[in-house]
Each structure stands twice: as structure tokens, then as C-alpha cells.
């Protein structure tokens with residue numbers, strides 16, 4: 001790759017909106033790769049900007065770093081990923097994102113209804129969860145989709 005096509009850490013930070021510390025973190029986590037100048041400075045392929053946009057979008061909807069890494073590992077290094085490469089990634093992720101969409105819709109539409117959390121505080125709880133019978137199924141808001149009952153990636 002022509003050195004003129006490579007970006008500095010400052011270029012990438014400016015264009016992506018990620019601070020240099022985050023770029024170094026993602027490199028340590030194996031989500032990004034860099035080359036070094038003879039002086040040891042990092043240089044990034046321009047396609048790194050799309051990887052970073054993907055990382056931000058995935059993290060924003062709560063996808064864990066390991067899952068993001070698995071997805072990005074499907075993309076080639078050393079050449080700019082093609083549309084076909086991204087299509088393969090998006091196909092692999094379609095079911096994951098569909099599940100996320102269903103969960104978000106359920107959350108949006110369920111907030112004013114009984115979610116089976118055990119509070120029995122809404123009128124509808126008597127209908128959908130009399131005497132908290134859904135508790136037999138386990139902890140958490142049993143009437144919400146499983147994705148919304150999982151422990152978040154951060155573990156809290």
C-alpha cells in the first residue's frame with residue numbers, strides 16, 4: 001500500500017471522532033491493525049475509518065467487543081475490504097440485528113405495560129402476571145425478549 005494512502009493517528013482521530021487512546025485500545029484488542037513508520041509512528045489504512053464506524057454503531061446498540069471482533073475478523077487486512085466482504089459480514093449479522101430490532105420494539109412498546117418483573121405495580125400486571133406467576137420461569141422481566149434479559153456486555 002502506498003505510504004501516501006496511509007493516515008496518521010491524528011488524521012484517524014479527527015475523522016472518526018475517536019480519541020487516539022481509543023484507537024490504541026482497539027488495536028490492543030485486535031480490532032484494528034496498523035503499520036509503523038521507520039520512526040515507529042502508527043499508520044492506518046483509510047479503510048480503518050469504516051471499521052471504526054462499524055465499531056461505534058455496534059457498540060451503540062450494545063454489541064459486545066468480542067462479537068464486534070469476531071465480525072471484523074471476517075474482513076481482510078492488507079487490502080481494502082470490498083462490498084462483497086461487507087455483504088458477507090452483514091449477512092452473518094442479519095439475524096443478530098433482527099433480534100436486536102425485535103427487542104428494541106418490545107422495549108418501546110412494553111414500557112407502559114406489564115413486563116413481568118415482579119413489581120405488580122401496574123393494572124395490567126393482574127392480567128399478564130397475576131401473583132407474579134412468571135417468576136417461576138426465572139429472574140428478570142420475564143415478559144421481555146431474552147435479549148433484554150441478558151446481562152449487558154459490561155456485566156452490570
Ligand code: FES
Nearest residue numbers: 114115118119120
Ligand atoms: S410490570 Fe412488573 S410485574 Fe408487571
